[in-house]
Amino acid sequence: MPESALIGTPPATESDYWIVRYFLLAAGIPAENVDPSQGASFPPFRPPPDQYVFETRGPEMITGASIAIGAMLFFTITRILLRSFKSGLRWGADDYLIVPGVILAVAYTALQIAVAQYGGCGKHLYDITYHEFYISTMLGNIGKMFFFVSVGVIKMSIVMFNRRLTGLTSSRWMIAHWTFFALLVIYTLCAVLMVVFQCNPQEANFDLIAAGKLNSPKKCLSENQIGISLSTIHVVMDFCLLSVPIIVLWKVQMRWSAKFRFFVIFGVGAMSCIGSVLRQIEQANLKTDILYNYVDLFTWTSVDLTCGVIAANLPALGVIIPRTRKDFYKTFSYFSYFSSTKTSGSRPSFRGGQKPLGDSTVVPRSTSDDSQVGTLYHPDDFELLQSQTKGSDVTKFPYASETEEWVQDGGYGRHHMGNDAKV
Numbered sequence: 001m002p003e004s005a006l007i008g009t010p011p012a013t014e015s016d017y018w019i020v021r022y023f024l025l026a027a028g029i030p031a032e033n034v035d036p037s038q039g040a041s042f043p044p045f046r047p048p049p050d051q052y053v054f055e056t057r058g059p060e061m062i063t064g065a066s067i068a069i070g071a072m073l074f075f076t077i078t079r080i081l082l083r084s085f086k087s088g089l090r091w092g093a094d095d096y097l098i099v100p101g102v103i104l105a106v107a108y109t110a111l112q113i114a115v116a117q118y119g120g121c122g123k124h125l126y127d128i129t130y131h132e133f134y135i136s137t138m139l140g141n142i143g144k145m146f147f148f149v150s151v152g153v154i155k156m157s158i159v160m161f162n163r164r165l166t167g168l169t170s171s172r173w174m175i176a177h178w179t180f181f182a183l184l185v186i187y188t189l190c191a192v193l194m195v196v197f198q199c200n201p202q203e204a205n206f207d208l209i210a211a212g213k214l215n216s217p218k219k220c221l222s223e224n225q226i227g228i229s230l231s232t233i234h235v236v237m238d239f240c241l242l243s244v245p246i247i248v249l250w251k252v253q254m255r256w257s258a259k260f261r262f263f264v265i266f267g268v269g270a271m272s273c274i275g276s277v278l279r280q281i282e283q284a285n286l287k288t289d290i291l292y293n294y295v296d297l298f299t300w301t302s303v304d305l306t307c308g309v310i311a312a313n314l315p316a317l318g319v320i321i322p323r324t325r326k327d328f329y330k331t332f333s334y335f336s337y338f339s340s341t342k343t344s345g346s347r348p349s350f351r352g353g354q355k356p357l358g359d360s361t362v363v364p365r366s367t368s369d370d371s372q373v374g375t376l377y378h379p380d381d382f383e384l385l386q387s388q389t390k391g392s393d394v395t396k397f398p399y400a401s402e403t404e405e406w407v408q409d410g411g412y413g414r415h416h417m418g419n420d421a422k423v
Helices: 014-026 058-085 093-118 130-165 171-196 208-212 223-251 256-285 290-320 331-344
Strands: 405-408 413-416
Touching: 014 130, 014 208, 058 093, 058 290, 093 130, 093 290, 130 171, 130 208, 130 223, 130 290, 171 223, 223 256, 256 290
Parallel strands: none
Antiparallel strands: 405 413
């Protein structure tokens, strides 16, 4: 079977012929005047032999994608292992949502590796064959669907975490979270539909050979308008999600060292926001030598996606991170203490106002459907339960105003919300 010809040279296969015909139709040449036998070329053109230097950024792209996949899998698998094997931890809505979100994110990133390996991504257009361009277009459009669905589902997971974090503040927060969740579902569905039905006929958006066999150019919505619209909404939603825990934790009365640890976690989320902004800038600038310059777009897309996954997982991993050097040696006995109280079903008592490892509480998950809430011992341990839900002393709280104080009896400590609250 003959190999595909380089872009700018006459077609070497039947597939090349139809791909060249698509290029000419897309350039506005009437179908009756199209002659694919001479090939098609567009800037940048191949330089003279004495000035030609082969360049590829494919290995750079593959390396970055591999690191991104490793990071996403590491944090997510660690979270799953904690959920499955650590005493007192249970699966919640945010855990169930993060799994398919990460699977799609890894699938998207793996597709980008395939684009670099088989689609010529990272090379100049004059070094790419017609078949490579065909592969990159097909995989690229499939990858768009994976990307937008993955970021939508990951954001849904973060909304469920924010819902639990603000579960004891006010009903207004709950309405806001469910409204935002509904908007995310609509956004995700719209993104998929816009990619699938971007062109008429639909298969011409994924198959350049099919597009080349048409009697007229395929009719498509503007690629830039769709990309910029979806990316702008994506950026706005990122900043909205990041602002919720910052607002809540700013009001919670806790040590600044504990707050600082939380803000470091959400700083990773800020990196995702920055990546989404720079991704949008790169997308707007992607006009010439698209496969060579696409590496810059993928770099910031990868930062956006990877930091989003890490930020969604980090709060769930707080139970294995010592708070201070002083607390480091307490961590293992602390975990075994919770394990022993879970087994015995007994309730710990603290005398003299003592509270272990912290001075504030955060709303934890106590059932898989988040129907019950209780009080935990340290702001970093909102993922760790003190006992089984059945037969335990976990207390249900009603919704209340943001300035109301909840006091759980038995020396568990106080949880204050609002600027006027004092401990």
